[in-house]
Amino acid sequence: MTILVTGGAGFIGSNYVLDWLAQSDETVVNLDKLSYAGNLQNLASLKDDSRHVFIHGDIGDAKRVPELLAKYQPRAVVNFAAESHVDRSIHGPGEFVQNNIVGTYQLLESVRAYWAALPASAKAAFRFLHISTDEVYGSLDKNDPAFTESHAYAPNSPYSASKAASDHLVRAWHHTYGLPVLTTNCSNNYGPYHFPEKLIPLVIVNALAGKTLPMYGDGQQIRDWLYVKDHCSAIRRVLEAGKPGETYNVGGWNEKANLDIVRTICGLLDGLRPRVDGKSYADQIAFVIDRPGHDRRYAIDARKIERELGWKPAESFDTGIAKTVQWYLSNQDWVANVQSGAYRDWVVAQYGATVAA
């Protein structure tokens, strides 16, 4: 048996591929276009593992994707591929429209044609699992109830709008064509291999480098935080037991203000790697101009996935953030390669032979 994972060289996708192969011998075909966010070094431990087939390509390739589906005959597609950074979407929304909306549309069309021609039993068992975000629901006020699966979509950034559009396409391909889709809407992930443009890795990396820790606006914006390995276990569970056509909200029950997140990281670093001048890393916090259209609060009500599929997160924020800070301290080479851009050469230098043409 085989699954096709798209975007499996990015932060969550690479954690998912590693997690999957740690628990199963089912082959993973990993299709990723290796944008700046794709890093095959994350998958270095799979270099000689025949259960992982890496394909350098685009989900929007209407010729290549059908060929891959025909060749590898996956029983499921897990779609992580997307542009994912809100700040980048503000400065260059076109890439988000292209990859997240047009790309998902084209992938759905390729998968639909493949699925329609499957024998009846394989057709019934097939799943298309689309990975989405809580950001599609828009912003909450302080005392609003958390997002349930029936909350109206109200995206505010080019990123969240592009994800919302892709979710709607996935939904329509189920209702119109019967494609057995599942959608997960997850809160902010953190953990190993997180690209240091996002808040948590950026703060760890900047703190250690003696740089400022930028807090947008007043730093009181609230996010729910989920350790990435918990997200991986949720996706595995939804793929295994989710009901086609359903969506599942995935969250960590960890609502935190950004400033509290940054202070927690500084406190951990103060203990594990004290500054030479004896001062706290928190002295590096600098309040900067706010992000345009910045959503104030996201919160996930994750009771449906717990009730129907028996999933809940294993990590608290305290345990997850401690593991994450420790991972960055122990993987300074990974950070250095990302910052220098060397991770992009690494594909050819060390992985080249196993990258399928």
Ligand code: NAD
């Ligand atoms: P990421 O930016 O780290 O990785 C995205 C990966 O997708 C990269 O490897 C990139 O090369 C690849 N990719 C992009 N466009 C592609 C295309 N057209 N064809 C093939 N590959 C393509 O993102 P991430 O943080 O790992 O997020 C993965 C998914 O999870 C995204 O769909 C994102 O919207 C969603 N999500 C992320 C979070 C989070 O906190 N990071 C939370 C909820 C949902």
Ligand code: TYD
């Ligand atoms: P981010 O990690 O970009 O995720 P998202 O925007 O998808 O939630 O940002 C998390 C929060 O941290 C968000 O409210 C923006 C804020 N933020 C900062 O205050 N400073 C920063 O340098 C970054 C990258 C984010």
